[in-house]
Amino acid sequence: MSSVAVTKKKSVGAVIWDYLTTVDHKKLAILYLFSGLLFFAIAGFEALLMRIQLMYPNSDFISAGTFNELLTMHGTTMLFLAATPLLFGFMNMIVPLQIGARDVAFPFLNSLGFWLFFLGATFLHLSFFMGGAPDAGWTSYASLSLYSPGHGIDFYVLGLQISGAGTLISGINFIVTIITMRAPGMTFMRMPLFTWTTLISSILILFAFPPLTVGLFLMLVDRMFDANFFDHTMGGNTIIWEHLFWIFGHPEVYILVLPAFGLFSEIIPVFARKRLFGYSSMVFATILIGFLGFMVWAHHMFTVGLGATANAIFAIATMAIAVPTGMKVFNWILTIWGGSIKVTVPMIYALGFIPSFVAGGVTGVMQATAPLDYQLHDSYFIVAHFHYVIVGGIVTAIFASFHFYWPLLFNRALNEKLGYLTFWIFFTGFHLTFFVQHFLGLMGMPRRVFTYMEGQGWDLFNFISSIGAIMMAIGVVLMVINMLSSIKSKPLNCRDYWGDGRSLEWALKTPIPFYNFKQTPLIRGFDPYWIEKQEGNPEGMTYAEPLGDIHMPNNSILPLIMSIGLFIAAFGALYHPDGVSWSVPVMVIGIGITVLAMIIRSVKDDLGYHLHAEEIIAIENELYGKGGNK
Amino acid sequence: MKKGLKKWSLFPLLAAMAVILSGCGEEYISALRPAGAVGKEQFNLLLLAVSIMTLVVLVVSVLYLLAFAKFRRSKLGEDYMPKQVEGSHTLEVIWTVIPIILLLILSVPTVLATYKFADVSAMDEVDENGDPKALTVNVTAKLYWWEFEYPQYGIVTSQELVVPTNEKVYFTLKAGDVKHSFWIPAIGGKMDTNVENVNKFYLVFDKESKGLNGGEGVWYGKCAELCGPSHALMDFKVKSLNRDDFDAWVAAMKATEGQTASPDSTDLGEATFAQNCLGCHAISAVTPAGAAGPNLTTFGDRNRVAGFLEHNKENVEAWIKDPEKYKPGNLMTGKYKNLTDEEISAVADFLLGLSVEK
Numbered sequence: 001m002s003s004v005a006v007t008k009k010k011s012v013g014a015v016i017w018d019y020l021t022t023v024d025h026k027k028l029a030i031l032y033l034f035s036g037l038l039f040f041a042i043a044g045f046e047a048l049l050m051r052i053q054l055m056y057p058n059s060d061f062i063s064a065g066t067f068n069e070l071l072t073m074h075g076t077t078m079l080f081l082a083a084t085p086l087l088f089g090f091m092n093m094i095v096p097l098q099i100g101a102r103d104v105a106f107p108f109l110n111s112l113g114f115w116l117f118f119l120g121a122t123f124l125h126l127s128f129f130m131g132g133a134p135d136a137g138w139t140s141y142a143s144l145s146l147y148s149p150g151h152g153i154d155f156y157v158l159g160l161q162i163s164g165a166g167t168l169i170s171g172i173n174f175i176v177t178i179i180t181m182r183a184p185g186m187t188f189m190r191m192p193l194f195t196w197t198t199l200i201s202s203i204l205i206l207f208a209f210p211p212l213t214v215g216l217f218l219m220l221v222d223r224m225f226d227a228n229f230f231d232h233t234m235g236g237n238t239i240i241w242e243h244l245f246w247i248f249g250h251p252e253v254y255i256l257v258l259p260a261f262g263l264f265s266e267i268i269p270v271f272a273r274k275r276l277f278g279y280s281s282m283v284f285a286t287i288l289i290g291f292l293g294f295m296v297w298a299h300h301m302f303t304v305g306l307g308a309t310a311n312a313i314f315a316i317a318t319m320a321i322a323v324p325t326g327m328k329v330f331n332w333i334l335t336i337w338g339g340s341i342k343v344t345v346p347m348i349y350a351l352g353f354i355p356s357f358v359a360g361g362v363t364g365v366m367q368a369t370a371p372l373d374y375q376l377h378d379s380y381f382i383v384a385h386f387h388y389v390i391v392g393g394i395v396t397a398i399f400a401s402f403h404f405y406w407p408l409l410f411n412r413a414l415n416e417k418l419g420y421l422t423f424w425i426f427f428t429g430f431h432l433t434f435f436v437q438h439f440l441g442l443m444g445m446p447r448r449v450f451t452y453m454e455g456q457g458w459d460l461f462n463f464i465s466s467i468g469a470i471m472m473a474i475g476v477v478l479m480v481i482n483m484l485s486s487i488k489s490k491p492l493n494c495r496d497y498w499g500d501g502r503s504l505e506w507a508l509k510t511p512i513p514f515y516n517f518k519q520t521p522l523i524r525g526f527d528p529y530w531i532e533k534q535e536g537n538p539e540g541m542t543y544a545e546p547l548g549d550i551h552m553p554n555n556s557i558l559p560l561i562m563s564i565g566l567f568i569a570a571f572g573a574l575y576h577p578d579g580v581s582w583s584v585p586v587m588v589i590g591i592g593i594t595v596l597a598m599i600i601r602s603v604k605d606d607l608g609y610h611l612h613a614e615e616i617i618a619i620e621n622e623l624y625g626k627g628g629n630k
Numbered sequence: 631m632k633k634g635l636k637k638w639s640l641f642p643l644l645a646a647m648a649v650i651l652s653g654c655g656e657e658y659i660s661a662l663r664p665a666g667a668v669g670k671e672q673f674n675l676l677l678l679a680v681s682i683m684t685l686v687v688l689v690v691s692v693l694y695l696l697a698f699a700k701f702r703r704s705k706l707g708e709d710y711m712p713k714q715v716e717g718s719h720t721l722e723v724i725w726t727v728i729p730i731i732l733l734l735i736l737s738v739p740t741v742l743a744t745y746k747f748a749d750v751s752a753m754d755e756v757d758e759n760g761d762p763k764a765l766t767v768n769v770t771a772k773l774y775w776w777e778f779e780y781p782q783y784g785i786v787t788s789q790e791l792v793v794p795t796n797e798k799v800y801f802t803l804k805a806g807d808v809k810h811s812f813w814i815p816a817i818g819g820k821m822d823t824n825v826e827n828v829n830k831f832y833l834v835f836d837k838e839s840k841g842l843n844g845g846e847g848v849w850y851g852k853c854a855e856l857c858g859p860s861h862a863l864m865d866f867k868v869k870s871l872n873r874d875d876f877d878a879w880v881a882a883m884k885a886t887e888g889q890t891a892s893p894d895s896t897d898l899g900e901a902t903f904a905q906n907c908l909g910c911h912a913i914s915a916v917t918p919a920g921a922a923g924p925n926l927t928t929f930g931d932r933n934r935v936a937g938f939l940e941h942n943k944e945n946v947e948a949w950i951k952d953p954e955k956y957k958p959g960n961l962m963t964g965k966y967k968n969l970t971d972e973e974i975s976a977v978a979d980f981l982l983g984l985s986v987e988k
Contacts, residue, residue: 063859063958064859064860064862064863064958064959065859065958065959067859068856068858068859068861135859136856137856141809141855141856143805143807143808143809143824143825144808144809144856144857144858147807147808147858148858232825232826237826238809238824238825238826239824239826239827272701272712273703273710273711273712274712274713274714274715275714275715275716277715277716277717277718278716278717278718278721278722279716279717280717281717281722303811303819303820303821303822303854304822304824304829305821305822305824305827305829307748308744308745308747308748308749311744311748312740312741312744312745315737315740315741315744316737316740316741319733319736319737319740320733322729322733323726323729323730323733326686326725326726326729327722327725327726329690330690330693330721330725331717331722333690333693333694333697334697334715334718334721336694336697336698336701337693337697337700337701338701338712338713338715339701339712340701340702340703340706340710340711340712341698341701341702341703342703343702351694351698354690354694355687355690355691355694358686358687358690358691359687362682362683362686362687363683365679365682365683365733365736366676366679366680366683368740369675369679369736369740370740370743370744371671371672371675371740371743371744371746371747371819372672372675372676372679372740372819373819374672374747374818374819374820374821375661375669375672375676375815375818375819375820377811377819377820377854378811378813378820378854378855379661379815379854439654439655442651442654442655442660442661442662442676443654443655443656443659443660443661443662443815444655444656444659444660444661444815444816444850444852446813446852446853446854446861446862447854448856448861448862449861449862450859450861450862451862451863452862453865453938455656456656456659456850457654457655457656457659457660
């Protein structure tokens with residue numbers, strides 16, 4: 001890649017090729033964000049269909065079977081294919097910039113992680129067109145999923161296996177990046193909180209995804225070869241699936257919510273113009289939440305019949321998580337306290353987040369009360385609770401971050417007025433949808449029901465809930481309009497868009513060149529950019545090295561090819577139980593493609609290239625005008 | 631637990647919550663209007679938890695709104711530079727200790743109740759004659775109906791559970807095909823029915839169900855675990871009777887021993903039923919449990935057709951004609967030959983005549 005290629009107008013084909021082969025963390029971030037939004041929209045649409053069906057009692061807008069497919073795909077997509085990639089998008093974009101790195105530790109793997117995720121997700125969604133989506137819930141409990149006819153569950157198992165491998169790879173990549181690639185001076189206790197939460201959440205991925213992989217593998221061989229791991233008539237046990245699933249599934253919640261905490265810990269100090277209160281206790285709380293997150297999975301299984309002692313232990317352990325989470329909430333409030341609050345779109349999301357998330361958190365403690373959970377479990381109360389946590393916590397963080405980081409992502413800003421409108425419509429819709437669901441649950445409505453008889457006292461609240469869902473959908477549409485219309489707005493070409501940026505990413509001028517920092521920065525304390533600004537350094541960075549050659553990795557199409565190989569092999573595995581003649585050849589060809597690409601990657605030396613100092617000066621001149629990035 | 635509650639400063643909040651919540655929902659299905667010891671204790675726990683949690687939400691909201699109102703940049707001026715405070719150990723200790731105290735308040739009754747609800751040792755107790763002291767009902771959940779077996783009396787019923795009031799009724803729960811979950815919201819919390827093992831718990835019914843919901847006279851029971859397309863329709867009903875009425879019901883059920891339908895009957899309904907339905911559906915309560923279809927001995931006394939349709943002849947006929955239309959994925963579809971409208975009408979009459987209560 002030459003220096004000129006960065007800024008020259010390229011043909012559409014060249015741009016597409018660039019994105020298919022890119023190993024640049026910023027471009028991969030955009031791919032993650034784009035595909036995450038796509039799946040978010042699909043899953044949101046599924047939710048809307050379900051809420052329309054439940055708007056009135058005895059409605060026959062969608063059939064029972066379709067409803068189960070919708071609820072399964074909504075849950076699976078939102079957690080695996082929307083929230084995860086959206087957060088990965090922000091991690092990819094921001095973490096290397098925050099720690100002063102040129103890229104992630106393994107750029108090739110970063111690309112592989114994305115393509116595995118994307119093709120796994122695509123495979124899962126093909127089920128809609130190929131004879132039925134999975135219909136056993138996102139938890140896919142074994143007795144029902146083994147009983148489920150058709151290929152729905154096979155799509156679930158294979159699609160998640162592929163995309164889960166991508167997530168695992170990306171998680172490992174972040175761990176190595178954060179541990180080894182911090183700029184000189186950035187000690188662990190100077191890392192921004194988003195980097196911290198990314199690290200902890202990546203460690204959670206490292207430990208939580210293998211159980212899922214094992215569970216999915218057992219189910220795969222059960223369905224493909226009648227292996228009977230879960231078939232109780234053959235000595236199998238379905239409870240094992242529940243344990244494996246939740247040993248993954250509970251940490252998964254923290255894998256998602258910790259980065260969301262991190263994002264708000266970046267946003268709040270900027271718009272409070274004050275350093276994060278209680279930084280070290282925030283770090284401690286993050287680690288503690290991560291640890292406890294692994295210890296409490298069985299609280300999803302209080303009604304399974306684990307016995308009083310197990311229930312009591314898991315109840316107390318679950319309650320304990322409220323303590324570090326509470327620490328975080330109070331630290332955020334104390335960050336605001338005594339600050340100078342500027343209400344911007346990201347900040348208003350942060351302000352909306354605090355009470356919503358607390359409301360979601362306290363209902364979590366209620367469910368931790370095992371004997372009370374016997375009433376709450378699998379009722380609409382649960383639905384209300386986890387949507388309060390996931391929408392109130394994670395989705396607001398993602399929306400806030402879109403507004404917050406849009407200048408860094410695209411060198412454009414999102415429209416403020418439209419942003420406020422989006423927030424108020426979405427936020428009102430959110431509370432309207434889910435607040436009344438607490439009461440629906442307590443009034444006896446089980447979750448995952450496709451219809452309900454009239455006159456059980458649920459009619460009004462269901463109607464309100466559906467109206468709220470429609471408002472949420474309008475909010476999302478407005479946000480997408482805002483994003484699309486930003487393409488036409490003027491490029492910003494500025495540094496520190498919000499004026500009060502504190503961490504290193506704001507020290508960069510936009511558009512950010514593909515090599516990030518022309519010289520590695522020197523970190524002199526917590527909130528490094530703030531320190532430099534306070535000392536009057538106009539560039540916002542002190543450099544740790546003179547301007548010199550930069551080593552960059554080459555682009556590669558191999559990650560995409562490897563993922564396509566597995567994608568093809570999955571079709572063979574899918575149709576194998578039907579006894580079709582081509583299933584084994586397809587599996588062999590698919591895995592062959594992957595292995596071949598791996599061999600090529602192994603034997604062909606790809607040492608990257610060097611960007612010379614004079615090229616860097618030329619690029620900076622072109623990006624920011626004569627004189628370079630000053 | 632109740633004695634302890636009164637001493638706490640949470641009491642006013644607790645009382646307010648009780649007033650707000652207990653009005654919610656229909657008496658025959660709402661967990662907020664409990665009609666049994668288990669449900670009541672769970673409701674008390676709910677009140678305690680909701681009170682603590684409301685307190686937390688209120689404190690956080692007030693603090694944060696106060697902070698937000700006091701420190702606006704529009705008030706402080708664009709150039710105001712706040713003090714860059716690092717943190718405060720005292721404050722951090724305070725908001726670590728307070729949540730721990732609140733959680734302790736909640737966790738003590740939690741642990742006590744967890745053990746209390748799990749105590750089913752009385753199930754196996756016998757009196758001097760060797761008869762069990764407590765009533766046990768074996769519940770089997772199937773796609774998509776419920777079988778209730780009374781092992782002490784050797785009788786079986788389905789879809790409508792009948793229990794005596796004011797005593798502990800023990801349940802053993804199992805699933806026949808895929809996992810379900812047994813839930814009577816107004817009486818007490820649920821328990822899963824697993825495919826590989828038996829779960830046990832107990833409930834107490836404080837009140838007779840007679841007269842509930844404008845004369846419908848049943849508690850509503852639900853399946854709480856996703857079990858396939860018709861999960862939402864897997865309802866059952868519960869009749870709670872005083873001990874005397876219950877004993878009378880048991881006697882009437884026992885008296886159906888040997889009751890059957892004859893294929894040679896002059897009654898078209900009975901003959902058709904015998905030829906097409908008897909393979910799966912018994913019409914005597916004294917039969918072994920584990921039949922392929924619901925036991926229909928009490929069909930005429932029931933409250934709903936298939937657990938959710940209004941109990942009238944049209945619905946019985948419609949159900950026999952095309953069960954798939956009403957409960958997709960059910961196992962009855964296609965198990966019998968096509969019947970003529972005349973036959974269906976006769977079978978419906980026959981079924982509606984099956985009764986032990988009249």
